[in-house]
Amino acid sequence: MLISLFSCEDEGYLSSPDAQLKFSSDTVMFDTIFTTIGSTTQHLRIYNPYEENILISRIRVAGGDFSNFRLNVNGTPANEVYEVEVPARDSIFIFVEVTIDPNGQNLPMVVQDSIEFTTNANRQSIKLVAYGQDFKLVKNENIGTTTWTAEKPYLVYGNAYVDSVSTLTIEPGTKIYFHKEAGLYIKGTIEAEGTFQNPILFTSDRLEEAYKNIPDQWNGIILYSGSHNNVFNFATIKNAYIGLQVGTIEHEGFATLELNNSRIENMTYAGLFAMKSKISGYNNVIANCGFYAAALLVGGEYEFYHTTIANYWGGYSSRARQTASLILSNNLIIKDSDGSEVTHTGNLEKALFGNCIIYGNNRMEIELGKNDEKAFNYYFDHCIIQVPDTFNTSNKEHYRNVWKGSTYDPLFMDPYEKYNYALDTLSAAKDKGSLEYAKFFPNDILNRDRLADNGPDLGAFERVEKKDEK
Template identity: 75%
Template sequence: MNRYLLRLLAVVTIVIALFSCEDEGYMNSPDAELRFSADTITFDTIFTTIGSTTQRFTVHNPYGENILISRIRLSGGDFSSFRLNINGEVGNEVYEIEVPSRDSIFIFVEVTIDPNGQNLPMVVQDSIEFTTNSNIQNIQLIAYGQDFKLVKGETIKTTTWTAEKPYLVYDYAYVDSTSVLTIEPGTKIYFHKGAGLYARGKIKANGTFQQQIQFLPDRLEDSYKNVPDQWNGIVLFSGSHDNVFNFCVIKNANIGLQVGTIENEGYASVKLTNSQIENMAYAGLFAIKSKIYAYNDLIANCGFYAVALLVGGEYEFYHTTIANYWGNYSTKARSTSSLVLSNVLIIQDSKGGSTTYNGDLEKATFGNSIIFGNNTQEIELGNNNKNEFNFLFENCIMQVADTFNTSNKDNYKNVWKGVKYDPLFIDPYTEFNYQLDTLSPAKDVGNPEYGEQFPLDILTKDRTGDSGPDLGAYERIEKKNGK
């Protein structure tokens, strides 16, 4: 009798256990498949030893029953360069993860790539394996790594940076007053948040059209491609002379290139040619009592000023495109002008006082250039009526109000002003393309002397092959005979 009761109790226990499992309501079909928000997780170029940003994707249960994922694991295990956080649990292998009916869980992925001593980018791959009711599914992981040379809070003596590997600057790189930093064509220099390049000596950055020198932030994801204020910028202190930036790209900083400093005696000087300065939180080119000789430059999309020339100085700009269509990056509208010329600067202090700095604007020439943007008034003049204030716009398109007086021939020669002379850039808002449309009023109206002086544009196109040079940095060459 006791044996019979024991057997009966055992059977009842098994039945209860079976019913308990069924009550949990997990789908047990071997055909059950999870759905993923992406089948491949790709990391853009990542500097070796520097951890990536975190990427995430979702794992969705599309069924009317709960699903129990038996195992989620990183195929490379603990030897993988990738790391996982599975719905809040850190680990590269996790068991029995429940996904409620028609619900999702999140998986977060990071990667750190070890250096391999090579100069070329490397590819690191792995996969995440999901096992559900004996059904196995995979998500691919791909990351591109790049070795680099780290510059962290360094004072630089005379040296040359080469294109062999990119440079990654943390904090600052400082060229002292007796030294020259030479940067070879094709060199890429990346800056971490808050970092900058500062010089009391000289910087010679002489690129070519085929091998441009790039000054960029270290966030290389596509979503950061045109985001400003990711690093501080380049500063040439007063006393830093004969700097060269040719075929350079400077993007996504606070101030792209600052020439001169208010607290130092003397001036700074730079030759800026065939270069692009774009997407700055404050200013593209910010100069104080300095000397700048520039041609074939694009300076575009800055939160306050594209070009600010303050406390006097000597400036020459030829075939320059100053285009400010700021607005895609901030909810704060820009109320300032793209170009400011001033022989005075007033700096307010924290106690409500102010200090005024004055200087002679000995020369500010803009020839065959475009100054345009999405504000009504894109040129601001600040004259203290004490110091010299000499400037000339010659053969220029300018976005200014109709009331802006351009009658003085000492200051304005062959200028076209107002919205009716929109230069018709191809796409200044989304593609940031400042080349000229075929119907642009900037075509063929430049001073031929400047065209002969600078016969090639920023793309090395010939300016002398048609009826006249175009205004700005870009020459438009129309196809002939349908070719």
């Protein structure tokens, strides 16, 4: 009897009607998610601040079983649980998920509920808030000639194919989201013509803030060899494995692309991966990739003006990047399944970089892979390149007005955390550009005038100093 008595005393709970639980937050918030698609899991921590155990007599979602929200209370999946103990000076977790039903509207919606806690007849509550977006689903579809509009975002599950006789037109302001391992594959033509006011977005379907700049969330976009007249203008491609692959080694012919005023960022392998293709572009940012920001292989023809190629990869993997930001090569060696090597070669007819920046956090950010049996023509004109001071740039057939090494750091505003590749006021890239090129591209990626000051800046961004108010 004595043992039983003492056991009962040890298991007693705080009985004060004034007992108040403490919470890690007063609101569990979900960023915009797609309707019918579940969210990531958020968590809430419940603290017992007292020296005695607390018994929460009931924890429930106010909306009950009809709520869009789902709870897991300390390991128990249920929207209503009873008699949950929180030890003295300890805590428990509640995990929350949400699924939002489509409402047939085009604008984002908000779904709200709350978690109610009853302790010693004392009630407390925590808000639940989720923002949802209705969408058009594209699931493993072969797309004929069609137009995607900005009316609703598109969600690609699996893969979307554009066949060799079809054209996919994407209107300004359209947003295309891709589920894990999904991709867009173009054998015909894609015309993604955004505007400065209404750019086009290609990214993953994880819209939570924590996933904003995480790579490898989807596969990427492939333009097959034989795919011509492709255009990306005022477009952003981000958070994939390879952002934009132009050309396929296993198919005959070549792909063509106009790439302007666009950003390709945060890729696990490469931002722009081109093989035996023809690409022209200006006002582009290609940045933050695990291996190459831009790889131009097996020859081809390439022209880039006022383009920023910047690679400060880090923070996503313990593996340090050993590769250059930019690789130019007229060959590619591929291993077969049996371990044998196959070499593919092609003439590099042209690789012109005018008023560009190629920079990063490696000492050598340019790699040149030459096969003597094929043409290997490249030219850097009015460019900052990140190479050692000993790197030979004396050959006028390849280099003209090139600034190299850490002395000519472009001083990007914040390349590591905010991925901002605009120029600081002390940037070595200021006013260094060729006026000849700038006249063809008088506005930068932010639509600012390059010709309004002492000279055009290198890269995609023109530094505009604030005028002295005096």
